[in-house]
Amino acid sequence: xxxSIQSNVSALQAFSKQIAVSANNVANSLSDDFKKSRxxxxxxKNGQVETTITKINTPGPLVxxxxxxxxxxxxxxxxxxxxxxxxxxxxxxxxxANAKMIKAYEETIGSLVDxxx
Numbered sequence: 001x002x003x004s005i006q007s008n009v010s011a012l013q014a015f016s017k018q019i020a021v022s023a024n025n026v027a028n029s030l031s032d033d034f035k036k037s038r039x040x041x042x043x044x045k046n047g048q049v050e051t052t053i054t055k056i057n058t059p060g061p062l063v064x065x066x067x068x069x070x071x072x073x074x075x076x077x078x079x080x081x082x083x084x085x086x087x088x089x090x091x092x093x094x095x096x097a098n099a100k101m102i103k104a105y106e107e108t109i110g111s112l113v114d115x116x117x
Contacts, residue, residue, distance in 0.1 A: 005105050007047040011098040014041045014049040018091040021053055025079045033060070034077035036084075 021039040028034040036056050044050035060078035064071055 004047075005102060007049065008098040008101045008105075010044075010048040010050075011041075012095060012102075014039075014051045015091045015095040015098070017051045017053070019088055019095070022084045022087045022091065026081065026084050029077050029079040029081060029084075031077055033075050034079065035060075036077070036079045 018039040018041065021037050025036040035058075037053055038056055040052045040054070041049050042052065056078065058078050060076040062073045062075055065074040068074075
């Protein structure tokens with residue numbers, strides 16, 4: 001059972017990283033030329049959850065630079081706020097599910113200790 005809890009703890013850390021990466025993307029969504037990052041969780045050794053963070057280099061939309069007198073184009077951030085919202089909701093639900101598993105484990109151990117005396 002302890003290995004299961006270790007998996008849940010690693011999942012909590014992984015979902016926290018996902019939320020942090022998404023929050024950084026949202027915070028920089030109005031920065032010109034900003035490239036979003038993505039945190040991908042995968043199963044690692046012994047059922048642990050590992051997070052890989054990669055930068056997504058797709059181009060952002062090109063718009064006319066209002067400060068340019070020659071009509072130059074500038075690239076905006078490639079961050080999609082709607083996509084980030086979905087990522088944050090998904091990561092939040094994963095975090096909550098793993099937190100509930102740890103809470104259930106603690107309650108079970110507490111009940112066993114009470115029975116044993």
